[in-house]
Amino acid sequence: MVIYSPHAESVSQQQPGIGTAIAFKQRHIGPSADEVQEMLKMLGLSTLDALIDQTVPQAIRQNLALNLGAERSEHAALAELKEIASKNQVFRSFIGMGYHDCITPPVIQRNILENPGWYTAYTPYQPEIAQGRLEALLNFQTTIIDLTGLEIANASLLDEATAAAEAMSMSYGLCKSKAKAFFVSSTCHPQTIDVVQTRARPLGIDVIVSDHQTFVFDQPVFGVLLQYPATDGTIYDYRNFIEQAHAAGALVTVAADPLSLCLLTPPGEFGADIAIGSTQRFGIPLGYGGPHAAYFATKEEYKRQVPGRIVGVSKDIHGKPALRLALQTREQHIRRDKATSNICTAQVLLAVMASMYAVYHGPAGLKSIAQNIHALTVTLAAGLKQLGYSIGSEVFFDTIKVELGTRRLEDILEAAQADRINLRTIDANTVGISLDETTTLQDLQDLFEIFADGDELPFTAEELANPKSKIQNLKSFARTSSYLTHPVFNRYHSETELLRYLHRLQAKDLSLTTSMIPLGSCTMKLNATAEMMPVSWPEFSKIHPFAPRSQTRGYQILFEQLESALAEITGFAGISLQPNAGSQGEYSGLLVIRKYHESRGESHRNVCLIPQSAHGTNPASAVMAGMKVVAIACDRQGNVDLADLKAKAEKHGHELAALMVTYPSTHGVFEEQIEEICTVVHACGGQVYMDGANMNAQVGLCRPGDFGADVCHLNLHKTFCIPHGGGGPGMGPIGVASHLVPYLPSHSVVQMDDTNPKSIGAVAAAPWGSASILPISWMYIAMMGAVGLTEATKVAILNANYIARRLEPYYPSLYKGKTGFVAHECIIDLRSLKKTAQIEVDDIAKRLMDYGFHAPTVSWPVAGTMMVEPTESESKQELDRFCEAMIAIRQEIAEIESGQVDSENNLLKNAPHTAESLIASEWHHPYSREQAAYPAPWTREHKFWPAIGRIDNAYGDRNLICSCLPIEAYTQDLK
Known part of the structure; x- marks a missing residue:
């Protein structure tokens, strides 16, 4: 299965070694060849392949290279994707149904x-x-x-x-x-x-x-x-x-449509x-x-x-x-x-974008936009009635239902298409027309001409427009209460003011632009600029999800090629791109399994086995899918307890629906017995659902579909470079084995390819989920190619093992494989520090902020630990900087353990240190301001300042406020 490129051969000839360009994989993968050798030397190994042989069980290794075609340069991939995008046709959309064209203020587009x-x-x-x-x-x-x-x-x-x-x-x-x-x-x-x-x-x-x-x-x-x-x-x-x-x-x-609520x-x-x-x-x-x-x-x-x-x-x-x-x-x-x-x-x-749209326009601006849309809709209705059409309701905001009478629907749609306009077909005699922020009087003029059936119009849209019609038919529904009265919605209406506000907020957030974010299981890797650029292309961004398929050929090619690539990477027969979050992928995959059992007359199968170490979304998703959760124990090495699995699989054999398992394990280890685990479940009639959160350790090395998984969701915002966006968006497509393909999600509005009556139905509002961000993953796969993707996986594993080995004398790794190596992440054990120095894991997390780092994953999957995942995108220099910060913090803890420093009033318990606290006239700490603010050399070159001190979470839950505080609250301390 190949991502096809009409220029694949010529592009491959342009790769490094022949020309002077540097391959994209060298931009994406952080360590240089020399740095890779330095890290391998610390691990006592001579080659990267030797590390993989020591880490990934030979029984599940794939023997053939991924069949993904030649890698492309950034320029070539963008050119190819632009060619694909050009096959989409951007029509003016009047379809509505909860989706409307709008104007993204340029200050928001560029700066968010x-x-x-x-x-x-x-x-x-x-x-x-x-x-x-x-x-x-x-x-x-x-x-x-x-x-x-x-x-x-x-x-x-x-x-x-x-x-x-x-x-x-x-x-x-x-x-x-x-x-x-x-x-x-x-x-x-x-x-x-x-x-x-x-x-x-x-x-x-x-x-x-x-x-x-x-x-x-x-x-x-x-x-x-x-x-x-x-x-x-x-x-x-x-x-x-x-x-x-x-x-x-x-x-x-x-x-409710929030814009309509302005009126x-x-x-x-x-x-x-x-x-x-x-x-x-x-x-x-x-x-x-x-x-x-x-x-x-x-x-x-x-x-x-x-x-x-x-x-x-x-x-x-x-x-x-x-x-x-x-x-x-x-x-x-x-x-x-x-x-x-x-x-x-x-x-x-x-x-964030929507909130800033409200901030930028304010209550008056939003109301004006809503009034203008409504006034245009009133004008449209008036004109259509003059042309002899009936309107479904006289009470509307931005959408009308037009009854065609003797006019043929096909004629209306043909005329609209000729003018590059999309209308909503409600039934054989009715169309819907929804107006939006981008609609103009010229649009109305074009619509009138479509419905005039070739006759000369007795009026113009401009003649019909009536400024007094803004709330003409809404009197009994008119809003009388105020909204958006807080100063934040009434201050930043000039671009200068909003720009400064956005940058003030941005300065309070640590992102990958500041430092590595080494979160285990979250895979915070490079989101390359070339991957992100196509998201803003109008050929992708201005298409209505229910536009005719004939207008979205570019998207269909993109989907076909991405599905093909993901199927090749995972070893599955079918892919659904509809789930628009990892959690939704879990839910969708379990529904597919449930539907499969039902189709075989085994609807009684409703037990889902889940290891105790699993992501919390796993059991929550199982319950949503109507299953009963039975927990499986883990052994001292963090692996699934095979004896407990066998016992519970046998006990619940008649009702067993599925096992949910993460691979590599949630504990960051390639479990040697994964094939046997799958065999045990299959022998009892169950299906194996694999959580794909750790797929970044598998790409190019092993495939879930080959070693026993029946379903797997893929976090495109982890392994395949869609950015986390501060907590979303994400994408969670699922891959399934051939016997489960008929049950993949469908859609009631858009006819999808190979839609099967056995489908579980729709799991998201749009047929292909969050389609406009899929070009990111397409670009990543295209630019990396099979070799680059495999190398990325190997370096991700190398980076994790390098950190684990460097920190081992200070923070032991809790779990390792049988050869002493971890997968792409490691769990460092901090639990003893509570006994020796009264230091909690949160204290280390907050102190890391003073060093300019985001903490790794805290207290999960094991309380009192940190799970570190550096990804392949971080250079050795950045890995060392993180390790040096962690080592320095361990030395600070040692001073507490020795009694040199107070166990309550110390650098860790008081972290993070804000600039405001450091310039206060009073300083009641036994350490210097310099130690607090500049604990490492790099903090003097560039200092990321936490905006606030450590938060009192309990206070916030006791006094729940989830809307903007009055301005005076920021000028006085909360009691």
């Missing part, structure tokens, strides 16, 4: 979307060095709270359909009756209905899709879902229906318990479906049931206001199978 200071940061689990993103997310939450009229909002979800499914699950969990039915109005977007139905099936929930205007609550219903405005544009008065729903004991979710009464004011939707039209490109930031808002009484992340206000050690992720006890890594959701991510980069 295309800025590595924002897109290479990690999830803000270390909040002292993530205050910029956290403030932007707090702005996002405030925007949503204000627009929806509800009390609490999270920091975004994956897409609107997923948010609706999460609302259903939350309502189900809160229901006090035994109701198993969820009502969905037939006026909701079809893709939303599709995803909700997929989510409901494994949970045994009956989804009733019907007309809310005629529905009678004559059976127990735990929740309802309504669209506002409806998918055809109609604005309904839901008050009576909501009263009936509440009387029946149901919670009410309203899927319409917000859901919280007419009785909604939950509001969900997409913020895509707040400056986020269409991108053929994503990534986009969904929102989720609800009442404060449900705060502990809200899925995803919530940013909350707390205070630091100095009493200053400080932000961090609140209520973490709801999350999967803590509650596991009892978590509120398996979603462990947010669409942070997109939520």
